[in-house]
Amino acid sequence: MATVEQNVSEFRGIIFLVRILFHADIYREALLSRLIILTLFSYFFQNDWSQAVTKFYRTPLLYERSYLNFLYLQNKFSSTKKYKKVTHCLFDLDGTILDSEIIYHKAIQKICERYGKTYTKKLQNQLYGVTDRQLSIGVVSALKLPISVDDFEKQMTELVQKNLTDSPFKEGAERLLWHLSTSKIPIALVTNSTDQAVQMHAKARPKLFSLFHHKVCITDPEVKRGKPEPDMYLLGAARFTPKANPTQCLVFEDSVVGVEAAVRAKMQVVMVPDYRIDKELTLKATIVLKSLLDLDPTLFGIPAFKDGVKRGS
Template sequence: MNKVSCSAKVAFKKVTHVIFDLDGLLLAGTFEFFAICAVSDTEPLYTKAAQNVVGKYGKTYTYDIKQRVLGFTGADAAKQVIKLLDLPLTWEEYYNLVKEQYPLVMSDASLMPGAERLVRHFHSKQVPIAVATSSGQDTYDLKVSKHKSLFSLFSHVVTGGTDPEVERGKPSPDIFLVCASRFKDKPKPEQCLVFEDAPNGVQAALGAGMQVVWVPDKQTDENLGKMATLKLNSLDEVKPELFGLPPLKQ
């Protein structure tokens, strides 16, 4: 039986709107720019891109480093990578070198288990849905290029890496508050449910006053997201009715 858990300190409340993270949650094999994503037994595509760059300097882009920059946006995460690996580069140089790798690895992004079914279900039931990703707009466009029909179902997408209204990246709540404000009927934060894979994303969602379903990578320390409203192993396990949303067909 799959393990499903929730924080004892948080009760489920009815919601009306849903916000999804992108990397490691909807898309497999990709990273939020300079952030780790969870991809079961396959090598994350961003790891390959980052390693292609740092390997030239005899360095290894380890899982520990990925965890430390989880959910960060461009400049902040690049600076951390430079510092942690003691690279002889400016953060701008590192940023540009990794970005050059994107066309080589990112267009192969595939959907995570249960992602398409859940998104299409919410859309068919007229539940307002949106995406909040730390990626920049160009990076987002590249990642979803093979799945345009599915991503066209979202009300809107907030790309935190380039959106001027997102002043701070996760774990700050900015991106989720901006995303909620762009739904046509402008729901209150407590009316929004967030789906996240990253501990920094869990913290950001809770900071925004939203409930959050956490779907972490198997390697992630469970203590990092223990305050999530609900923890699942996969989007296949989602039961929308727990939050007052239309149930999935069995």
Template structure:
């Protein structure tokens, strides 16, 4: 499934959240089936689980002091609901750029969220030195527009024609080999 190619070494890693770090897509389906009752989201979003391979990769990168951050389209209140059971995990990221961040003028597929995220690393990261993880076609387009390489981990039901822009396509985070991008290999 993964595309072969010459991958450039990176120094920073940026992650989307919904459907990539957290299994929230399934919960959206559940809440829409509950007649789009907004109040139901407060009950079910805290039950979001981490996706396979996510905790291992984040803790691995963190242990090697690789700067990591999150760029999500979720707004503050929704983010708090979704991450309430994973406070320790999300504390590993150097920063988190939310969908309602004042500096993010345009949502994905525009590159704003990833460029703002890169600029907030200390010191700021060059976009070409950032690797993005995404599950959605608009997120892949945003990462590419920002000048970044993008690893896509799409939903199994996604039309494969919508994965063309990604630098690499994987079934799960468990398949990722950090050393392909110049990052420390798993021991």
């Protein structure tokens, strides 16, 4: 029997799809419109929401194209939203500024292969955005690896450190950081990464990391609780000189736990999620983008980019 939560979730999903149909340009979003209509018909005949959605979003091409349209329409619906002017910006690191996730994935897969296991996409999605410790606990537990969590974390750290500084920038990240710096907007780093990992990145990219007023890491002695608790972002705001008002801070995140932390800290948040993240889990973000190149900083009272680069989601 379906739970109340499941029924509410299905109802919200149906309402959202219907809203898209009423607002979509039938020519611009023809593919998405067809998918939505078929999904709704399937649901009403089968009464199985998850099966209906899976059936028509199962191919990678359709899924990704409809996802990009989802972002376009979601932001189109929120175009009347009143964005607040900000004075400071806070950035997550892994997955937001640097694409270090692939380094972690390769390291974890290598460890799992040593014990005849596979680090599946499903497990990757479940553990997306968590701390190294939580990641280690999750993998060892889910795959029943014959090693301790401490041993796994040690092996993972050693493998990651060998290649961590090779992490490429996420699209638009470097441009945005320099723009904020030249616009005199103070920025700080708030990350679930360890101080050791951040120092490695800083050593490899000293000029860029010098732009940050300060850095808050999960290993910071003042951090009692990591994301999704608001502590790290509140600490990040408090360490500016003078202290920043949390409600005037703009956060840049890629993970659900990070967005949750920012929202709990009463901050606006720009989310650039991995396409695999459940779309319903992105709804708490102030705005959702495919890339940082798509950001219009003037929405938050920040000067516009001057390089002429324009992108649309």
